[in-house]
Amino acid sequence: DAKTTQPPSMDCAEGRAANLPCNHSTISGNEYVYWYRQIHSQGPQYIIHGLKNNETNEMASLIITEDRKSSTLILPHATLRDTAVYYCIATSGGYQKVTFGTGTKLQVIP
């Protein structure tokens, strides 16, 4: 599975859009990009995933570049409850070779 790189931390003002980048320059054609988040010390929670098209659900939007080497998770109107660690991973199936890393710690500021 492709290695992903994320900034260690970001701040976002409450009510503004939070844009979290992820680099996955070695991603292969059959690997999906998945985003998870971990609030405080709870179990990680699935947010969204995509292959090459942009995706949107009730939680977030995922923008994948045309060359698929990077992506951006967008939380359109960040709230204090969105303060969490966000993980970007790439996998074609199964998680036995996935490295979650330390993700991006998003702090939403009042």
Place this chain on the structure above:
Amino acid sequence: NAGVTQTPKFQVLKTGQSMTLQCAQDMNHNSMYWYRQDPGMGLRLIYYSASEGTTDKGEVPNGYNVSRLNKREFSLRLESAAPSQTSVYFCASSGEPGRSTDTQYFGPGTRLTVL
């Protein structure tokens, strides 16, 4: 539909004691995983089971054993606990039959302290 459940939520052991962490999922997933997460660190895979009847080592298997009891249940055993095993343990499952994508679902975690 409870998702992934783990017991116990908290546990304190003395060095050398043994214990088993239990995990169950009700989503008919094929694969199950055990991770540990140390303070300020990412998740590290201990063992996984790609399907019922199979288990394999992950990144940090030393000091642990696992059993895939059936499709629903995957247990993690510490035979002789050491302080270095103080951590938060997460169980996860993925692989809904018939789906082309593979979302992983996590349990709430077990917070283990070894004195």
